[in-house]
Amino acid sequence: MFQNLQDKLDKALHNISGRGKITEINVAETVKEIRRALVDADVSYKVAKDLTKKIQEKALGQNVLTSVTPGQLMVKIVHDELADLMGGDNVGVNLSGNPSIVLIAGLQGSGKTTFSGKLANYLKTKKQKKVLLVACDVYRPAAIDQLKVLGDQIGVEVYTEFENKNPVEISSHAIEYAKQNKFNVVIIDTAGRLAIDENMMNEIRNIHQKVIPNETLFVVDSMTGQDAVNTAKAFNDVLNYDGVVLTKLDGDTRGGAALTIRTVVEKPIKFISTGEKMEALDVFYPSRMADRILGMGDVVSLVERAQEQFDEEEARKLQKKIAKNQFGFDDFLNQIKQIKRMGNMKDLLGMIPGAGKALKDINIDDDAFKHIEALIYSMTPEERRNPAIITTSRKNRIAKGSGRTIQDINQLLKQFEQMSKMMKMMQTPQGRMMMQAMAKQMSGGKPF
Structure with missing residues (x-):
């Protein structure tokens, strides 16, 4: 990015x-x-x-x-x-309606349907809203099926009318259904076209006039560069939408659209989407993005992502295990899962100040933990609980089961032992004092 x-x-x-x-x-x-x-x-x-x-x-x-x-x-x-x-301040989504209606617009291929699923997941998990997705793309083959798959994946209901080919009627019926079933938010995924045309504009205008959305978001593919800016302007002249969503930002190393679009259409960028995972959606903060552009990282966003995956009850259980020297590979797997839910590794490491420059020529696999997971999943439950019992014969079996080598197992066991010692040390008063001193130094000497 x-x-x-x-x-x-x-x-x-x-x-x-x-x-x-x-x-x-x-x-x-x-x-x-x-x-x-x-x-x-x-x-x-x-x-x-x-x-x-x-x-x-x-x-x-x-x-x-x-x-x-x-x-x-x-x-x-x-x-x-x-x-x-890029806008100065962050601008949130208007969810004042009952239900709140969010209309999604954009060209075909811009990532509208995937974004609709991501937004539904974001509002469900982070805002605790009961969300209804509405399939109004009646033209693109499998568009309705795609939205239903995404809805099933995130546990959000999708409203469909397979026989009805009138998007205005579908959206209107969906809102009535949402009111009857006490949904908080209705997200309407509309059809796109390969280019701006009169029929498309009339259709999206008619839906907009019928449902009167609280929030209209225009989705643009950031990889199209200045074409994205021109398209955004054309849509804004018709819809007067409330905000912009930039998709596929991880595939665009230039980023000119993100820098220009706010100035041209005078509408805030509200979200940025990177990747296909439903969790890969970020609220857009101009100041944080400026930090990343200048190689300063984005520690605030990194901490926020970590906090979203943090479970206090699990943390207490883990602390007790570490104190009793019972930290095993099952606990290690849980830590890996939390990190993976935070996003792809290169994106996460790029949020650390200075790391982006150091990693620019290094290809980091999006599934960097798969080899470690293969080794752990090839262990028996007892071996995961107590790695000390893993003998040479057991290593041979684990190597065959995971498709890895004995050297890989030895390296994993050595790293696991070092990490276990470090985690146990952090539980001591001296370890906590050392961590506090490091945190104070990183914060510029300011007290927390």
Whole structure:
């Protein structure tokens, strides 16, 4: 995500990082490189020009404090301007209706149906809403079946009328059904087309006028670059929608659409979608995205994802097991499952400050734990509870069952032993003091 832009902005800001002071000449050089990086990332030239003009004016109008280098000051200015370009503040979804009606629009192939499923899952699990999905794409083959599969996957009911080919009627009937069955939110997945046409616009306009949604979201494929921006503008002229959803952002290393779309249509980006998993949906925060673009990571989002998977009762049980030296491979598997639910590994590691740059040329498998899981699943229940009983003969059996080697098993056992010792040490007063000192240092010496 934004890898090319991140690399080029890093080079541009490197030009000024070693300078003793800010001057018109070195600012002009840096701004020129920033503008070039933005245009290369598929940001429109006008937006790139306006943004870099603001950066230049701010940079020349500030004095560098003794505790701040020119490079640090320039990074802050660029960060603030990028965040402002993408909207400044986070804007939530309007769920004020009873039921709340969310209308999903966009071109065919933009990821509307998958996003509808992700949004339903998000509202169900994080907002505790009773959600009804409505299948109004009556043209694309298997579109209704796709939505039903997603609904079954996340445990959300899908309203369908297979014989009815009138999306306006279907959406109206669905809302009546939702009121009768006390659903909190109705998400209407509408049909897309391969290109903008009059019939499509009339249909989505008629649905909009009939159901009067609390929230209309326009879904765009970020990989289409400036075409996504142009399409968003055309739809906004017809629907006057409330917000934008960017899908497939993990497949776009340039990211120009995310930077430009807010300025062109003057509507907030509300969600970003990465990958096919139903949990792979993030609320869009301009400031956090600016952090990631500039290689600063996104620790806040990382912590939030971890907290979502955190179970206090399970944590207490685990703590007792560690204290009694009963931590086994079954517990290790549960930890792996929690990490996997947080998202793909490269995305998670990219949220750690500095890690994105270090990992840019490293291919991290989205299922990086599969070999470890294969080894553990090849163990007997007793071996998982007590790894100390795993002898050479047992290792041979585990290797054959998992398709791995003896060396892989030895490495796993060694790493598991080291981790167990470290976790047990953290339960001691000295270990807790060490963790508190590390946390204080990471927070810049500020108390929690």
